[in-house]
Amino acid sequence: MKSLFKLFSIIIIIIASNSYSSAAEKVEYLKTDWSFKGLFGKFDRASLQRGYQVYTEVCASCHSMKYLSYRNLAEPGGPEFSEVQAKAIAASFEVTDGPNSDGEMFTRPGKLSDKFVMPYDNVKAAQAANGGAYPPDMSVLVKARGGGVDYIYSLLQGYDEAPSNVSLDDGVYYNKYMYGNKIRMAAPLSDGLVEYGDGTKATVEQMSKDVTTFLMWSAEPHLEARHQMGFKAIVYLIILTILVYFSMKKLWSRIESEV
Amino acid sequence: MSDHDYRPKSKVGQWFNDRLPLLTLANHLTDYPTPKNLNYWWTFGGILTFCLITQIVTGLTLAMHYIAHADMAFESVEHIMRDVNYGWLIRYIHANGASMFFLAVYIHIFRSLFYGSYKSPREIIWILGIIIYLLMMAAAFMGYVLPWGQMSFWGATVITNLFSAIPLVGEGIVTWLWGGYSVDNPTLTRFFTLHYLIPFLILGLVVLHIWALHVPGNNNPVGIDIKKPSKDTVPFHPYIVIKDGFALLMFMIVFAFFVFYAPNILGHADNYIEANPMVTPAHIVPEWYLLPFYAILRSVPDKLLGVVAMLSAILILAVLPWLDTSKIRSAVFRPLYKQFYWILVADVLILGYVGAMPAEGLYLLIARVATAYYFLHFLVILPVLGFKEKTLPVPLSITEPVLGGSPNLAAARNKESKIE
Numbered sequence: 001m002k003s004l005f006k007l008f009s010i011i012i013i014i015i016a017s018n019s020y021s022s023a024a025e026k027v028e029y030l031k032t033d034w035s036f037k038g039l040f041g042k043f044d045r046a047s048l049q050r051g052y053q054v055y056t057e058v059c060a061s062c063h064s065m066k067y068l069s070y071r072n073l074a075e076p077g078g079p080e081f082s083e084v085q086a087k088a089i090a091a092s093f094e095v096t097d098g099p100n101s102d103g104e105m106f107t108r109p110g111k112l113s114d115k116f117v118m119p120y121d122n123v124k125a126a127q128a129a130n131g132g133a134y135p136p137d138m139s140v141l142v143k144a145r146g147g148g149v150d151y152i153y154s155l156l157q158g159y160d161e162a163p164s165n166v167s168l169d170d171g172v173y174y175n176k177y178m179y180g181n182k183i184r185m186a187a188p189l190s191d192g193l194v195e196y197g198d199g200t201k202a203t204v205e206q207m208s209k210d211v212t213t214f215l216m217w218s219a220e221p222h223l224e225a226r227h228q229m230g231f232k233a234i235v236y237l238i239i240l241t242i243l244v245y246f247s248m249k250k251l252w253s254r255i256e257s258e259v
Numbered sequence: 260m261s262d263h264d265y266r267p268k269s270k271v272g273q274w275f276n277d278r279l280p281l282l283t284l285a286n287h288l289t290d291y292p293t294p295k296n297l298n299y300w301w302t303f304g305g306i307l308t309f310c311l312i313t314q315i316v317t318g319l320t321l322a323m324h325y326i327a328h329a330d331m332a333f334e335s336v337e338h339i340m341r342d343v344n345y346g347w348l349i350r351y352i353h354a355n356g357a358s359m360f361f362l363a364v365y366i367h368i369f370r371s372l373f374y375g376s377y378k379s380p381r382e383i384i385w386i387l388g389i390i391i392y393l394l395m396m397a398a399a400f401m402g403y404v405l406p407w408g409q410m411s412f413w414g415a416t417v418i419t420n421l422f423s424a425i426p427l428v429g430e431g432i433v434t435w436l437w438g439g440y441s442v443d444n445p446t447l448t449r450f451f452t453l454h455y456l457i458p459f460l461i462l463g464l465v466v467l468h469i470w471a472l473h474v475p476g477n478n479n480p481v482g483i484d485i486k487k488p489s490k491d492t493v494p495f496h497p498y499i500v501i502k503d504g505f506a507l508l509m510f511m512i513v514f515a516f517f518v519f520y521a522p523n524i525l526g527h528a529d530n531y532i533e534a535n536p537m538v539t540p541a542h543i544v545p546e547w548y549l550l551p552f553y554a555i556l557r558s559v560p561d562k563l564l565g566v567v568a569m570l571s572a573i574l575i576l577a578v579l580p581w582l583d584t585s586k587i588r589s590a591v592f593r594p595l596y597k598q599f600y601w602i603l604v605a606d607v608l609i610l611g612y613v614g615a616m617p618a619e620g621l622y623l624l625i626a627r628v629a630t631a632y633y634f635l636h637f638l639v640i641l642p643v644l645g646f647k648e649k650t651l652p653v654p655l656s657i658t659e660p661v662l663g664g665s666p667n668l669a670a671a672r673n674k675e676s677k678i679e
Contacts, residue, residue: 067341234519248502
């Protein structure tokens with residue numbers, strides 16, 4: 001019984017450490033308190049809404065989010081804009097639709113059911129506009145990077161003067177947290193770049209945190225539901241396990257043996 | 260074994276059972292005499308059945324929403340994660356279920372190695388098990404390709420390229436496997452087809468595996484045959500059912516933890532980047548459960564020999580019943596084998612570790628030593644050990660160690676001989 005537990009934990013530790021250590025390389029990322037971590041982790045709604053603002057005002061000019069729809073902004077577990085707000089957000093974008101009955105494509109204001117409008121028509125166009133580098137789609141970006149949210153959060157604040165031994169080409173910037181330290185994206189944030197409606201001071205640190213929270217939600221829109229269900233499921237399983245354990249003991253007491 | 264003269268009580272039952280003896284089968288399964296000294300390592304057979312059923316049920320559901328097309332696969336997975344009701348739950352159960360399946364199967368295999376369950380008369384059960392394990396690896400590998408992320412694509416490229424090591428026809432075989440000149444849409448659709456097929460092959464083999472088990476009956480921790488069924492065994496239902504059930508619940512708690520709180524920890528971040536044939540990831544790593552074999556593959560400098568070594572590492576298990584020359588089954592009574600057993604466990608864990616590391620410098624050296632030891636264990640140590648090892652006295656019956664302990668050993672022996 002005990003040895004079983006031991007083996008279980010050993011194996012889990014090995015698996016966990018394996019998958020951690022296989023993630024590219026170890027850098028100490030900047031730390032902050034993420035409200036969505038832990039057993040009952042939930043998103044900070046205000047931070048999500050601010051994060052959306054940062055995304056749409058800063059990132060969206062280059063980075064697409066093609067798996068998100070405007071309706072997601074009003075869904076439970078997300079930024080939870082009101083439906084009216086979400087509709088207004090959607091309507092502020094021009095969406096190409098069609099063909100109409102004349103066979104012509106036309107533009108119309110966005111609807112809740114529309115996907116987020118992409119900044120470029122295709123990858124080639126994005127590359128052409130960004131010196132050959134493709135700004136990655138940000139829908140699942142935090143899950144697509146080994147360091148996850150800590151990595152994105154650090155990267156946004158990791159711009160620095162290049163050390164004298166590092167030479168940078170034109171359009172390449174130095175970033176402490178980027179793999180290889182060279183990044184094609186200029187520092188996207190600066191203090192006061194956006195004006196938050198709720199009066200929060202828009203420091204680089206604050207904006208990094210908000211937009212990273214927003215990206216975590218966009219990558220895992222059902223995170224809150226998952227945490228809630230997980231807690232219930234595990235409590236249920238533990239109670240059931242205890243009950244079955246005592247039933248088993250009772251049953252086996254008829255037999256001259258041990259369980 | 261318990262194929263006694265069972266007769267259903269009701270007339271209808273008798274009529275049906277005379278034509279199709281399903282009730283006799285059900286009766287056999289519930290009454291099936293099981294050694295009463297089985298420990299918790301024996302609960303993993305039931306756990307594995309649960310894993311297989313879980314994978315099939317969640318897999319069927321996913322297949323209803325998944326699109327096997329190179330341009331749409333990644334997006335359809337995101338669609339499942341976002342828009343399908345509880346799609347995230349089903350996909351995370353399926354993805355982590357594969358890892359749980361392998362965790363359980365490794366414990367199951369190492370249980371067998373420790374207690375000598377592969378020895379006569381259970382060789383066929385063992386070989387069926389190895390075939391199941393091989394099919395599991397194939398199914399898992401192809402399943403990992405389906406989300407069409409970067410690791411999917413490049414993992415598929417690396418693994419299918421292994422066939423190019425075959426002399427003369429290698430390149431042709433690879434083209435044939437791919438259905439083209441690189442991993443592309445035809446590869447994806449055929450992998451999806453096979454990924455759908457293999458679990459049902461496994462299911463059939465599991466039936467045979469259990470059937471073959473029910474002929475000689477279970478091995479047990481002391482590794483001796485059942486002398487008196489009335490004393491040494493308990494009916495499968497309810498005793499083993501509830502014990503397996505209890506162990507399964509504990510297993511499910513671990514499973515649930517991964518699904519709900521760390522669903523992506525066992526996967527690779529790169530697989531959330533859509534497959535891109537123009538960009539190669541810095542490190543191409545398979546899923547954790549394939550790492551030991553990946554380490555063996557990379558430890559050999561020659562491509563063909565590397566593939567041969569990797570395949571041999573798995574296939575050598577199939578002839579294990581004949582490599583192990585010892586007549587004693589359980590490691591409990593084999594003091595030397597017990598030590599080598601744990602060295603092997605460590606060896607495989609080390610192989611798994613270096614499999615995740617870049618194949619260079621110290622890691623490569625460790626991988627080579629560990630690979631050599633792996634084969635040494637099966638090809639030299641096991642055969643020699645059977646002749647050289649001085650084993651401990653084996654109890655006369657299962658009841659003896661259960662009841663007696665050492666003080667009553669002599670008394671129990673006396674009694675046994677009198678009865679005989």
